[in-house]
Amino acid sequence: MQTALIIEQLLNGLQFGVMLFLMAAGLTLIFGVMGLINLAHGSLYMVGAFACAAVAAWTGSFWLGLIASLAAAAAAGAIVELVVIRRLYDRDHLDQVLATFALILIFSEGTRWVFGSFPLYLDIPALLSGTVPLPGGSRYQLYRLAIIGVGVAVAVGLFLLISKTRLGMRIRAGESDREMIGALGVDVATLYTLVFALGAALAGLAGAMVGAIQSVQVGMGEPVLILAFVVIVIGGIGSIRGALIGAILVGVTDTMGRFLLPQTLMLFMPPSQAAMIGGAIASMLIYLLMAVVLALKPRGLFPAQG
Amino acid sequence: MASRETLLNIGLALLLLVLPVIANYSGEPFYVTLATRIAILSLAAVGLNLALGLGGLVSFGHAAFFGIGGYAAGILATHAFSGDPLIFGLPGTKQMLIIWIVAIAAGGLAALLIGLITLRTSGVYFIMITLAFAQMIFYFAISWPAYGGEDGLPIYVRNAFPGVNTLKPLSYFLVCYALLAVGLVLFKLFQDSRFGAALQAARQNEVRVASVGIPPYRIRLVAFVISGMFTAVAGALFADLNRFVSPSMLSWQMSGELIVLIILGGVGRLFGPVAGAALFVLLEHWLGGITERWQFFLGLILLGVVLFARGGLIGLIAGRARHG
Amino acid sequence: MAEPVLAISELRKTFGALKATDGVSLDLRPGEIHALIGPNGAGKTTLINQIAGTLKPDAGSIRFDGADIGGLGVAERARRGLGRTFQVSSLAPEFSALRNVMLAVQSVQGSSFRFFRPVMRDRSLTEPAMAALERVGLGARAHLPASELSHGERRQIEIAIALALGSKAFLLDEPMAGMGPEGSKRLTEFLDGLRAEAPILLVEHDMNAVFALADRITVLDYGRVIATGTADEIRINPEVRRAYLGDEA
Numbered sequence: 001m002q003t004a005l006i007i008e009q010l011l012n013g014l015q016f017g018v019m020l021f022l023m024a025a026g027l028t029l030i031f032g033v034m035g036l037i038n039l040a041h042g043s044l045y046m047v048g049a050f051a052c053a054a055v056a057a058w059t060g061s062f063w064l065g066l067i068a069s070l071a072a073a074a075a076a077g078a079i080v081e082l083v084v085i086r087r088l089y090d091r092d093h094l095d096q097v098l099a100t101f102a103l104i105l106i107f108s109e110g111t112r113w114v115f116g117s118f119p120l121y122l123d124i125p126a127l128l129s130g131t132v133p134l135p136g137g138s139r140y141q142l143y144r145l146a147i148i149g150v151g152v153a154v155a156v157g158l159f160l161l162i163s164k165t166r167l168g169m170r171i172r173a174g175e176s177d178r179e180m181i182g183a184l185g186v187d188v189a190t191l192y193t194l195v196f197a198l199g200a201a202l203a204g205l206a207g208a209m210v211g212a213i214q215s216v217q218v219g220m221g222e223p224v225l226i227l228a229f230v231v232i233v234i235g236g237i238g239s240i241r242g243a244l245i246g247a248i249l250v251g252v253t254d255t256m257g258r259f260l261l262p263q264t265l266m267l268f269m270p271p272s273q274a275a276m277i278g279g280a281i282a283s284m285l286i287y288l289l290m291a292v293v294l295a296l297k298p299r300g301l302f303p304a305q306g
Numbered sequence: 307m308a309s310r311e312t313l314l315n316i317g318l319a320l321l322l323l324v325l326p327v328i329a330n331y332s333g334e335p336f337y338v339t340l341a342t343r344i345a346i347l348s349l350a351a352v353g354l355n356l357a358l359g360l361g362g363l364v365s366f367g368h369a370a371f372f373g374i375g376g377y378a379a380g381i382l383a384t385h386a387f388s389g390d391p392l393i394f395g396l397p398g399t400k401q402m403l404i405i406w407i408v409a410i411a412a413g414g415l416a417a418l419l420i421g422l423i424t425l426r427t428s429g430v431y432f433i434m435i436t437l438a439f440a441q442m443i444f445y446f447a448i449s450w451p452a453y454g455g456e457d458g459l460p461i462y463v464r465n466a467f468p469g470v471n472t473l474k475p476l477s478y479f480l481v482c483y484a485l486l487a488v489g490l491v492l493f494k495l496f497q498d499s500r501f502g503a504a505l506q507a508a509r510q511n512e513v514r515v516a517s518v519g520i521p522p523y524r525i526r527l528v529a530f531v532i533s534g535m536f537t538a539v540a541g542a543l544f545a546d547l548n549r550f551v552s553p554s555m556l557s558w559q560m561s562g563e564l565i566v567l568i569i570l571g572g573v574g575r576l577f578g579p580v581a582g583a584a585l586f587v588l589l590e591h592w593l594g595g596i597t598e599r600w601q602f603f604l605g606l607i608l609l610g611v612v613l614f615a616r617g618g619l620i621g622l623i624a625g626r627a628r629h630g
Numbered sequence: 631m632a633e634p635v636l637a638i639s640e641l642r643k644t645f646g647a648l649k650a651t652d653g654v655s656l657d658l659r660p661g662e663i664h665a666l667i668g669p670n671g672a673g674k675t676t677l678i679n680q681i682a683g684t685l686k687p688d689a690g691s692i693r694f695d696g697a698d699i700g701g702l703g704v705a706e707r708a709r710r711g712l713g714r715t716f717q718v719s720s721l722a723p724e725f726s727a728l729r730n731v732m733l734a735v736q737s738v739q740g741s742s743f744r745f746f747r748p749v750m751r752d753r754s755l756t757e758p759a760m761a762a763l764e765r766v767g768l769g770a771r772a773h774l775p776a777s778e779l780s781h782g783e784r785r786q787i788e789i790a791i792a793l794a795l796g797s798k799a800f801l802l803d804e805p806m807a808g809m810g811p812e813g814s815k816r817l818t819e820f821l822d823g824l825r826a827e828a829p830i831l832l833v834e835h836d837m838n839a840v841f842a843l844a845d846r847i848t849v850l851d852y853g854r855v856i857a858t859g860t861a862d863e864i865r866i867n868p869e870v871r872r873a874y875l876g877d878e879a
Contacts, residue, residue, distance in 0.1 A: 037430045039562075087613055093430055094364050098569050099612045101562045105605030113599055226441050226558060229434040237430060276451055283449045287442035291423055294435065298426050498748035500736045500755075503725075507733050510722035514730075517682065517720075518795060519708035519737040528743065 004136030009259045010252065011134075015144045017251020018151025022206035023228035024235070024243040025158060026199025032238030033171055033195050034089055039100035040080065041203055041228070042221025043107035048073040048204025049211035049220060050111060053120040062125035066208050073204020074197040081196040086189065104222065112218050119215035122208075147209050154202065155244050162240065171195060230286055234293045236300030245301060250286050257285040311624035315577040322580065323483060330476040338475040339547070344580075344587045345482040346543045351567040351579030352489045353536025358565065359574030360497060361529045362509030366433050367420065367440030368564050371534040373447065373556030374416050375409035375541025380459040380551035382408060387462055402467045402481070402546070406539050413538020414531050416443075421530035425523060437558060444556040458552025465546050472546070482543050486580075489536055494576055496532070505529050537564070566608060572618030581619045632660050633696075635799045635829055636681070636712075641690035643680060643853075650676040651687065652853035658799055663821065663830045665840045668850035669873060674833045675717055677850070678803050681831070682714040683707045695798055709737065713797025715788035717804045717833075723777035727768060727787050730776055731759035734794040762790040767816065781808035786817075799829050806836040818842055841865075849873065 027041050051072035056065030080103065088096045124143045131139035162168035170186055207221065214220070231250050235242025262278030269277075293301065322341060329337035350372050357363040382405050385391070385398025392398055399405060424435045448456045464472045472478045496502045508515045508522040515522050545551045554560065563586070571582025589607070593600030615622060634657035643651040650673045658664050666674050679685040681692060683704040692700050699707055708714075721730050732755045736742060739754065749755050763772050766786040776784060785805050792800050805821070806814045818839045821830060825845075834840050840847065840861075847864045849857045851873040857864060864870055 031430060037433060084609065084613070093433060094358070094565075094569075094573075095612050097364060097366065097433060098565065099609055101566065102605040102608035102612065104562075105601045105608070109599050109602035109605065113602065222558060223441075226437060230438050233431060233434050233438065280446055280450045283445040284442050287438055290435070290438060294423055294427065299431075495746050495748075498750065499746055500742050500744045500749055500752075502745075503729065503733060503736065503749050504742040507722040507725060507730075510724055511720055513684070513704075513716075514720050514722055515733065516704040517684075517708050517714060517716075518734040518791060519705050520733070520742050521703070521705045525742060 004134055004138040005259075007134050007136060008138060008140055009255055011140055011144065011148070013252035013255030014248065015147050015151075015251070016255055017248035018148050019206050019210055020224070020228055020231050020251055021151055021244050021247035022154060022202045023224055024231040024247050025154070025240055026202045027225075027228055028232045028235070028238055028240065028243045029171070029195055030199050031232070034085075034192055036085065036088060037093055037096050037100070038085070038199075039097060039225065040103035040107060041199070042223075042225030043104050044073045044077055044200040044203040045207035045221040045224055046107065046111060046218065047076045048207035049122070049216045050115060050120065050207075051204070052208035052211055053122040053216045054115070056122055057120070062123070062212070065122070066205075069204045069208035070201050073207070074201040076204075077200020078193055078197040080200075081193045085196060086192065089192075108218050115218075117218070119217035120211075122211040122216055124212045143212065150205070150209065154205075155240075158240055167191075167194070227286070230290050232300070234290055234300055236302040239300070239302040242300055242302035249289070253289055254282075254286050257282040261285075309624070311575070311577075311620060314620060314624050318577050318580055318584070319487075322584065326476065326479050335475045338479050340587060340591060342475070342479040342482050342547055344583045345479065345486045346540050346547060347564075347567060347583040347587065348580040349482070349486045349489045349543070350537045350540035351564050351571075351583055352486070352493050353533045353538075353540065354564045355568050355574065355579050356493060356496065356536065357530050357533035358568060359578065360502060360509065361505045361526055361533075363425075363526060363530060364433050364565070365424075365436045365530070365533075366558070366561050366565065367436030367438075368533075368537050369556050369558065369560035370420065370440035370443045371413040371417060371537040372541040372544070372560060372564070373443065373551075373553070374412050375538030375543075376545035376551040376555045377447070377453065377459070377541075378409040378412050378538070379405045379465065379542040379545040380461055381453055383461045383465055384453070384459060400463075400465045402465045402472070402542075405465055405542050409538045409542040410535045413541070414535045416538075417531045417534025418527070421527045421534075425526050425530060437561065440556065440561055441558060444553055444558075447553040447556055454552070456553060458550055458554075461545060461549040461551070464549055478547070482547075485539065485543065490576060490580075492536075497576070501525065501528070568618075570608070570611060570618055572620035575618070575620045578618055578620055585619055634659050635695060636831065637693045638681065639691050639693075641677070641680060641692070642688045643676060643685065644688060649853045651680065654690075654850070654853070654855055656848050656855065656858065658829045658831050660829055661825055662845040663825050663832055663843045665832045665834060665844035665847045666850060667834065667837075667840060667847060672850040673853040674850055675803055676853075678714065678801050678831075678833060682712060682801055708795065711796065711798030711828075712801065713792030713795045713799070713828075714801035715785070715792055715803055715805055717807065719781070719784040719788055721776040721784060721787055724775060726773050726775055727763060727779065727783075727790075728756065728759055728772040730787055731762050731790050731794050732756065734762075734791045735759050738794070738796055759790075759794055762794040763787070765793060766790045766820065782810065782813045785809065789817075789820075793824075797828055799831065800824070801831050803833045804835060805832070806834055806839055814839060 023041065023045060027038060030036055030038055048069035052065035052069035055068035056062050084099060084103065088099055128143040128146050130142045132142055132145065134140050162171055170191055227250060231246040232243055234249060235246030261282045262275045265274035265278045322344065326338045326341035354365065354368045357365050382398045383400060386400045420436065420439045424432055427435060453459050464478065466472060467481055470477050470481060472481065504515060504520050504525045508525055512522050541555060544555065567582035567586055568579055569582065570585050571578035571580065589604060590600065593603055636658040639655040641651050641654045654677060668674055676685065680687045683702060691698060694712060695710060699710065732749060735755050735758045760769065760772060763769050766789050768783060768786045768790065771779060771783060776787060785808065789805060806817060809817065814836060821843055824830065832844065844861055846858060847861060848855055849864060849870050856869045856873055857867045
C-alpha cells in the first residue's frame with residue numbers, strides 16, 4: 001500500500017514538474033534570446049486556460065479547446081510582443097519588471113471583465129478520463145499520465161527544434177550574439193516575435209491542461225510563474241535542459257515533501273503537530289533547495305553561457 | 307537657493323500634513339485614514355528606495371519585510387491580549403515603541419539572511435530570487451496555523467503610543483507622519499554620506515568601487531538590511547492601521563506595488579516614494595470610485611509611465627535628476 | 631639594488647587553448663617607470679588584470695610591498711596601495727569628477743560605513759580630491775559629471791584616483807589612449823615627475839611616450855616575455871623586431 005502511494009506521489013510530482021517545464025521553457029527561452037524578464041508569462045498561462053474552458057464549454061469539445069488555448073496564447077503573446085515588449089529589449093530590468101507587472105494587471109482585470117469573477121470549470125476529456133493500474137494495486141488517473149506524456153513530447157520537440165532546425169539555429173545564434181545575426185541578414189524583429197509567441201503557446205498549453213484538474217480563475221498564473229522562476233534559477237537561466245531538470249527537481253521535491261515530511265515527523269511527535277510543522281516546512285522546501293543550489297552554483301546547475 | 311525639486315518636496319510634505327488636519331476638522335475622518343495609508347506606504351517605499359534607488363538593487367521581495375513587520379505587531383499584540391507568553395516566558399506587548407523595535411530587528415535579520423544569498427547574484431537572478439524568498443515566507447505564513455494562517459490575524463485594539471490616543475485617526479496619522487519624516491531625514495543623510503556615495507557608485511560602476519578598495523558586496527548588504535528595517539517598521543504601522551495582518555501583506559503583488567510607488571514618484575529621489583504613494587492611493591480611491599475595473603486602468607497608466615514618462619512624477623515636474 | 635615594490639614570478643593564465651600569460655616574471659623597482667609593450671593580443675591587459683586581482687592566475691606568485699597578495703581580492707589589493715587605471719576608462723558616470731576621486735579618498739581614510747555626515751561638506755574628503763584633480767590639470771572641470779567629460783579627461787580622472795589612493799605603485803593601462811598630441815605631451819611630463827612618488831608599470835601604445843619615459847621596457851608576445859631591457863637595448867633586440875615587424879633577423 002505504502003509503495004503504491006509513493007509511486008502515485010512520484011507521478012504527481014512528475015506531472016507537476018512537467019507542467020512547470022512548459023512554463024519555464026518559454027521563460028528561459030525568452031530570457032536567453034531577448035534578455036527579457038517577463039512577469040506576464042503567468043497571464044499567458046491564464047489566457048490558455050480560459051480559452052480552453054470557454055471553447056470547450058461552447059463546442060463541447062476539450063480538443064477544440066486545447067487548440068484554442070494554443071492559438072489564443074500564441075496570439076496574445078505575439079500582440080503583446082509587438083505592442084509592448086519590443087520597446088523593452090533595450091531597457092533595464094527594472095523597466096521590464098514594471099511594464100510586465102502592468103501587463104499582469106491589465107490581463108487579470110481584463111479577463112475578470114470578460115468572464116466575471118467566478119471560476120470556470122473544465123472537464124477531463126472522455127478519452128482520458130479513466131484510470132490505469134499501478135504496481136501495488138492502486139490506480140492512477142490516465143489524464144495526469146497524458147500530461148506527463150505531452151510534457152516529454154514537448155521537451156523532445158524543443159530539443160529537436162533548437163538543435164536541428166533553421167529557426168533553432170537562429171535562436172541559438174541570437175543567444176550568443178544579437179548584433180551579429182542582424183548583420184547576417186536575419187530578420188531579428190520577426191525572430192523575436194516568433195520566439196515570444198512560441199513561449200506563450202507553451203504557457204497556454206500548460207494552463208489549458210492544468211485547467212482540467214484545477215479550477216480556471218484569474219490569478220492562477222502568478223504562483224506558477226514564481227515557481228517557474230525558481231525552476232530556471234535552479235536550472236540556469238537560458239538553458240532548456242536546465243529548465244527540464246530544474247522543473248522535475250522542483251515538482252518532485254515539492255510533492256514528495258508535502259507527502260513525506262508530515263509522515264516522517266509523526267514518528268517523533270503527536271500527529272496534529274507533525275502535520276502543522278511538516279506542512280509549513282514542506283511549503284518552504286523548494287526555496288531551500290534553490291538556496292542550496294545557489295550557494296553551491298550561483299549561476300544554476302546548467303549555466304547557459306560562459 | 308532652493309531647487310525646484312526641493313520646493314516640490316516641501317510642498318508635498320506640507321500638503322500631506324495639512325490636508326488630513328483639515329479633513330479631520332471638517333468631519334471627514336475617512337480622508338485622514340487615506341492620508342495615513344499614504345504615509346505608511348511612503349515609508350515602506352522609502353526603505354525600498356534605499357536599496358533600489360540608491361543601490362540599484364531591484365528587490366521584488368520587499369513584501370517579505372513589510373509582512374514581517376506586520377506580523378511582529380500582530381503577534382505581539384495577540385500575546386498581550388491573551389496573556390500567553392511568547393517565547394522564553396516573555397510576554398507580548400501593546401506598546402508601539404517596543405513593537406517597532408521588534409519589527410526592525412526581525413526585518414533586519416530577514417534582510418540579512420536573504421541578502422547574504424541574493425546579493426551574490428545580480429540582474430535578473432536577483433529579481434527572481436528576492437521574489438522567490440518572499441514567496442517562501444508567504445507560503446510559510448499561510449501554512450502555519452498558529453497565527454491565523456490563511457485567514458490572517460486581527461489586532462483587537464490598536465496598539466498604544468505613550469501620550470497619544472492612537473484610536474483617534476488624526477493622532478495615529480501624526481504618529482505615522484512623524485515616523486515618515488524620520489525615515490526621510492535618515493534617507494537624505496544616508497544618501498549624502500560616505501556610505502551613500504559608495505552605494506550609489508556601486509550601482510553605477512561596481513568595478514570602479516572595488517578598485518578603489520571598497521568592497522561592493524558589504525556595502526550592498528548593509529544597504530539591503532537597512533532597507534528591510536525601514537520597510538518592516540512601515541509594515542508594523544500598516545498592521546495597526548488596519549488592525550489586521552494577513553499573508554496578503556507578504557504577497558508578490560505587495561512587492562510589485564512597492565516598486566510601482568517608487569517608479570510613479572521617481573527612482574532614487576528623496577520624495578519619489580511620497581509622491582508615488584500619494585498618486586497610487588488617490589488613483590486607487592478615485593478610479594475605484596468610478597469603476598470596479600480600476601486595476602485595468604492602473605495597469606494602462608503604469609505601462610504609459612514606464613514606456614513614455616521615465617523619471618516619474620517628480621521627474622516630470624522637476625526635470626532630470628542632478629548629482630553633485 | 632633596491633628591493634622591488636612589485637614582483638611577479640612565473641605567472642600563468644590560459645583561456646581554453648590560448649596561453650594568455652605564459653610564465654611571465656617581471657618586477658617594478660622604486661622610482662622607475664617600467665613599460666610593458668607588445669603587439670595587440672600579447673596579453674598586456676590580461677597581465678594587469680591578474681596583478682590588480684580582477685583575474686585569477688592559474689599559477690605563479692605576485693608579491694607586493696613585501697607580501698604575497700595572490701590570494702587577495704581587488705578591493706584589498708587597492709587598499710594596500712596598488713593603484714590601477716583602466717584601458718577603457720571606468721568611472722561612476724553620474725558622479726562629478728570630484729566625487730569620483732572623493733570615493734578613493736574615502737577608501738584610504740578607512741571606513742565607508744559612515745552614515746550621517748554629508749560628503750560634500752567634509753573637507754577631509756573634498757580637499758585631497760580637489761588637490762589630486764588639480765595635479766592632473768582637471769581642477770576647473772571638477773564639478774562636471776564624468777559622463778559629460780571627454781575621453782582624455784576621463785583618463786585624467788583615473789590617474790587622479792590613483793594619486794588620491796596614495797598608491798605605492800601605479801598600474802597604468804594605456805593612459806594616453808584617446809588623447810591628442812598636446813594632452814599626451816602634458817601627460818608624459820606629468821608621469822615623468824610621478825615616478826619619484828611611486829613606480830609605474832605602464833602599458834602604452836604611444837611609443838614616443840614609452841621610449842621617452844621608460845627606465846626599463848618589457849616586451850610581451852603571445853603571453854611570453856621576449857625581452858627586457860633599457861630603451862636602447864630593446865630598440866636593437868632582434869626578437870622584438872621580429873615580433874613587431876615580422877623581420878627576418
